[in-house]
Amino acid sequence: MISIFPSLLSGTVITLQLLVSSMFFGIIIGLIFAILRINKNPIINKFAYGYSYFFRGTPLLVQLYLIYYGLANIELLRNSFFWAIIKEPYWCAIIAFSLNTGAYTSEILRSAFQTIKKGYIEAAQSLGVTKKITFYRIQLPIAIKQSLPAYGNEVILMLKGTSLASVITIMDLMGEARKVNVLTFKPFEAFITAGIIYLFITFIIHNIIKFLEKKYGFQS
Amino acid sequence: MELLLFGDTGWGDELFLATLMTIAVSIAAMAIGFLFALIFTPLKLSKNKSLNIIGNCYTTFIRGVPELLVIYLLFFGGTGAAMYVASIFGYDGYIEINAFITGALAIGIISGAYSTEVFRGAILSIDKGQFEASKVLGIKKNIQFYKIILPQMLRLSIPNLSNVWQITLKDTSLISVTGLVEIMRQSYIAAGSTRDPLFFYSVAAILYLMLTFLSMKLINKLEIKYSKGY
Numbered sequence: 001m002i003s004i005f006p007s008l009l010s011g012t013v014i015t016l017q018l019l020v021s022s023m024f025f026g027i028i029i030g031l032i033f034a035i036l037r038i039n040k041n042p043i044i045n046k047f048a049y050g051y052s053y054f055f056r057g058t059p060l061l062v063q064l065y066l067i068y069y070g071l072a073n074i075e076l077l078r079n080s081f082f083w084a085i086i087k088e089p090y091w092c093a094i095i096a097f098s099l100n101t102g103a104y105t106s107e108i109l110r111s112a113f114q115t116i117k118k119g120y121i122e123a124a125q126s127l128g129v130t131k132k133i134t135f136y137r138i139q140l141p142i143a144i145k146q147s148l149p150a151y152g153n154e155v156i157l158m159l160k161g162t163s164l165a166s167v168i169t170i171m172d173l174m175g176e177a178r179k180v181n182v183l184t185f186k187p188f189e190a191f192i193t194a195g196i197i198y199l200f201i202t203f204i205i206h207n208i209i210k211f212l213e214k215k216y217g218f219q220s
Numbered sequence: 221m222e223l224l225l226f227g228d229t230g231w232g233d234e235l236f237l238a239t240l241m242t243i244a245v246s247i248a249a250m251a252i253g254f255l256f257a258l259i260f261t262p263l264k265l266s267k268n269k270s271l272n273i274i275g276n277c278y279t280t281f282i283r284g285v286p287e288l289l290v291i292y293l294l295f296f297g298g299t300g301a302a303m304y305v306a307s308i309f310g311y312d313g314y315i316e317i318n319a320f321i322t323g324a325l326a327i328g329i330i331s332g333a334y335s336t337e338v339f340r341g342a343i344l345s346i347d348k349g350q351f352e353a354s355k356v357l358g359i360k361k362n363i364q365f366y367k368i369i370l371p372q373m374l375r376l377s378i379p380n381l382s383n384v385w386q387i388t389l390k391d392t393s394l395i396s397v398t399g400l401v402e403i404m405r406q407s408y409i410a411a412g413s414t415r416d417p418l419f420f421y422s423v424a425a426i427l428y429l430m431l432t433f434l435s436m437k438l439i440n441k442l443e444i445k446y447s448k449g450y
Contacts, residue, residue, distance in 0.1 A: 053429075057429045057432040058424075058428045058429055059390040059391070059394075059404070059428060060390070061393045061394060061396070061404060062393060062404065062421060063425075065404075065407075065408070065411075065421045065424075066417075066418070066421040066422065066425065069417035069418075069421065070417045070418035070421050071418070072417075073416065073417055073419075156283075156284070159286075160285070160286040160287060161286075162286075163286035163287075164286075164288065166288070167288075167397060174286060174288055174289065177289070177292075178292065181292070181296055187292070187293065187296035187300060188293070188297050188300075191289055191292055191293045191297070192293070194289060195281070198284065198285045198289065199281065199284040199285060202284040202285075
């Protein structure tokens with residue numbers, strides 16, 4: 001029982017790495033697409049909608065397989081310098097997770113942008129504040145504050161999503177648990193221990209978000 | 221395109237059957253989830269502390285661990301557990317549990333946790349006066365539940381249940397790791413034997429998009445139908 005801990009812990013590190021890097025890229029992608037979504041131009045708008053519709057409407061596993069197995073099929077990509085990135089399962093997983101969480105984040109931020117009271121923007125306009133400053137100083141901070149609770153759920157969903165990395169040969173927490181199961185034939189020990197570690201991470205994320213909400217969020 | 225033809229040379233008929241399998245697993249999982257939700261919602265709402273803890277444990281554990289973990293646990297652990305139970309009754313052979321049943325059960329347990337939360341929210345949002353009024357009128361507890369609470373609870377939970385359905389539908393793709401031939405597994409097989417993963421996984425993505433799109437349309441109709449009087 002004790003002997004399986006070191007391998008599971010090394011898996012946990014990989015899981016956290018995957019989570020943090022995909023959340024980082026996901027926020028950037030989500031912010032860009034949220035801004036595109038509230039753009040008035042119908043073509044830009046439709047493009048951003050299509051992106052989020054595709055990534056929210058298909059399973060993460062399909063997206064992962066499309067990037068890991070599918071992209072290698074394109075001759076053009078195989079000959080370009082992208083191949084160095086795409087041939088690594090680790091980077092494929094990060095690309096897939098970032099694009100997936102980016103789609104959800106863009107939806108969360110979009111709804112936050114749209115629920116900002118018109119009065120704030122009008123007040124800024126009548127005070128002669130430029131559009132750029134209105135966006136950075138008024139709209140963006142309010143949107144981020146409002147979307148904190150929903151974003152916390154998204155981080156937890158993504159943590160669970162990173163377990164899929166194990167099917168493309170990455171030895172994350174799930175992968176290590178699978179290995180332990182295969183080596184020892186003790187499925188309950190392996191998977192329940194991994195489950196407890198996942199629960200523990202979920203618990204920590206939940207509390208971090210709660211803390212941030214208390215500090216920066218709106219008091220209700 | 222000829223890869224999608226029906227018959228011996230194309231993969232059209234296989235993918236069609238796989239789509240039906242995905243739908244079947246999703247519906248079975250959703251139904252199992254309903255059963256779990258109907259058991260655990262009263263526990264979560266009960267005034268008894270220990271029953272409460274059982275209900276909370278279920279939803280917290282299942283929503284806090286990856287779906288894949290639940291599937292593996294049932295898939296690898298279920299066989300062992302079944303063989304252990306059988307050995308008590310004197311049967312020592314190898315037992316293999318059907319992949320469909322394990323898959324539907326695993327996804328059902330997961331969707332049950334989400335449905336429990338949905339039902340709980342719906343019951344809490346029913347006006348307290350309704351409970352009191354029916355009590356004053358002398359309506360029995362079980363009739364109160366079936367005729368007053370349940371219909372309102374179902375109507376209130378349709379929008380959120382549609383989210384649960386979407387999650388369940390997408391989660392079924394994970395059963396492919398246990399070997400059940402649904403959309404994902406069939407695309408994997410097809411991609412492996414034709415060496416064209418890009419094409420087949422794109423087809424899989426389109427199939428899933430079609431399923432989510434059609435089910436959204438259907439659920440919207442249901443929602444309009446059941447909120448007519450409001």
